[in-house]
Amino acid sequence: MVPTRPFGKTGVEVSILSLGGIFDIQSNQLTLRKALEWGVTYWDTATSYVGGRSEIGIGKYFSKHPEARKKVFLVTKSGASNPNRMTKHLDRSLERMKTDYIDLYFMHAVSSIGEVTPEMKAWAEKAKAAGKIRFFGFSTHSNMEECLLPAAKLGWIDGIMTTYNYRLMHTDRMRAAVEACVKAGIGLTAMKTQAGFSWGPVGRENKTTLRLTKQFLEKGFTKQQAKLKGVWENPIIASICSEMPNLKILMSNVAAALDKVKLSGDDMKLLERYARETSTGYYCAGCAHICESTYAGKAPISDVMRYLMYYHSYGDCERAKTLFAALPMDTRKHMPTLDYFRAERRCPQGIPIGKLMKEAAEILA
Ligand code: SF4
Numbered sequence: 001m002v003p004t005r006p007f008g009k010t011g012v013e014v015s016i017l018s019l020g021g022i023f024d025i026q027s028n029q030l031t032l033r034k035a036l037e038w039g040v041t042y043w044d045t046a047t048s049y050v051g052g053r054s055e056i057g058i059g060k061y062f063s064k065h066p067e068a069r070k071k072v073f074l075v076t077k078s079g080a081s082n083p084n085r086m087t088k089h090l091d092r093s094l095e096r097m098k099t100d101y102i103d104l105y106f107m108h109a110v111s112s113i114g115e116v117t118p119e120m121k122a123w124a125e126k127a128k129a130a131g132k133i134r135f136f137g138f139s140t141h142s143n144m145e146e147c148l149l150p151a152a153k154l155g156w157i158d159g160i161m162t163t164y165n166y167r168l169m170h171t172d173r174m175r176a177a178v179e180a181c182v183k184a185g186i187g188l189t190a191m192k193t194q195a196g197f198s199w200g201p202v203g204r205e206n207k208t209t210l211r212l213t214k215q216f217l218e219k220g221f222t223k224q225q226a227k228l229k230g231v232w233e234n235p236i237i238a239s240i241c242s243e244m245p246n247l248k249i250l251m252s253n254v255a256a257a258l259d260k261v262k263l264s265g266d267d268m269k270l271l272e273r274y275a276r277e278t279s280t281g282y283y284c285a286g287c288a289h290i291c292e293s294t295y296a297g298k299a300p301i302s303d304v305m306r307y308l309m310y311y312h313s314y315g316d317c318e319r320a321k322t323l324f325a326a327l328p329m330d331t332r333k334h335m336p337t338l339d340y341f342r343a344e345r346r347c348p349q350g351i352p353i354g355k356l357m358k359e360a361a362e363i364l365a
Pocket residue numbers: 283284285286287288289290291292301302305346347348349350351353
C-alpha cells in the first residue's frame with residue numbers, strides 16, 4: 001500500500017500520492033477502484049473540473065460503494081470569492097459526490113493572501129460547525145511563496161496545495177515559505193511536480209537530460225517517477241497531487257511511491273542541474289507579482305503561461321481552451337495588443353512573454 005504521512009496538525013494521515021481528479025471520473029470508475037486498492041486514499045477534485053463530471057463521477061462511485069467514503073480523504077475546491085457563492089458551491093459538491101462532508105475544502109487558485117479574508121475564516125468556521133467540512137485551506141499556483149508565508153501567520157489555515165517541484169523547491173524563498181507553513185502546522189500538498197514548459201521543445205534533450213534519463217533508468221525508474229521522488233525526499237510535504245486519468249499513469253505513480261530506492265545526493269544534484277539548464281526561457285515560475293503589476297489586471301500573464309503549459313506540456317488542449325475562454329472578454333481582446341517589454345525585462349525566467357501572449361490569443365481562442 002502507498003505510504004502515508006501526517007497532514008499538518010490535523011491528526012489525519014494521508015497517502016503520499018493523491019489522485020488528481022481533473023478527468024471525466026464518471027466514465028472512468030476503474031481508476032478509483034484501483035486507487036483505493038493500492039492505498040491512494042487522498043482524492044482531489046474541484047467543483048469546476050471537467051464541467052462537474054469529476055465530482056459527479058466520485059458521487060457515482062460512493063453511491064455504488066458506500067463503504068469507500070470513510071477510507072477516502074476527500075478534497076474539493078471552490079473558485080468563488082464570496083461566502084454566499086462558496087456555500088452554493090459546497091452544497092452542490094456534497095450533492096454531486098453523495099456525501100455529507102468534505103474532509104478538506106479549498107479556496108481555488110488563490111494568488112494573493114488578500115483573498116483569504118476574515119469573511120472566509122467566518123465561513124470556514126460555520127461550515128465546520130455544521131459538519132459540512134472538516135478542514136479548510138486554499139490552493140495556489142501563482143505567487144505561491146507570497147501566499148504561503150503570510151498564511152502561516154493566520155493561525156486558521158489547515159492545509160494548502162501549492163505548485164512545488166524540483167525547479168522551485170531549492171530556492172530560498174520556497175524553502176522559507178514551506179518551513180513557515182510546517183511550523184504553523186499547515187498540511188502541504190505539492191502539485192505541478194512535473195514542472196512542464198509553457199512552450200518550446202518539450203523534453204528537449206541536452207547532455208544532462210540524457211545523463212538524467214540513463215542514471216534513473218539504471219536505478220529502475222523513469223524521469224517522471226524521479227521528479228515525484230525528488231519531492232517526496234522532502235518529508236515535510238505530506239502528499240503529491242498528480243493528475244491520474246488512466247491506469248497507466250496511476251500504476252507508474254504508485255510504483256514510484258512504493259519503491260524503496262531513494263534518490264542519492266548525486267541524483268538530487270543532477271535534477272537541480274537539469275532544472276537550471278532547462279528552465280530559462282521555458283518554465284514559468286508563477287511569480288505573477290513580478291510581471292503583472294504594471295498591467296492593472298489587463299494581462300493575467302501567469303495564468304496564460306499555465307494554460308500554455310496545459311496545451312504544450314500536458315497536451316490538454318480542451319482544458320487550456322476552457323480556462324482561456326473563462327477570462328473576461330475584454331482581457332482576451334486586449335491581451336495580444338499590449339506591450340510586454342517591461343514584463344519581459346523583469347521576468348526572472350526569461351520568458352518571451354509578448355510572443356506567448358500573442359500565441360495564446362491565437363491558439364486558445
Ligand atoms: S512570466 Fe516570468 S515573471 Fe511572470 S509569472 Fe512567469 S516566470 Fe514569473
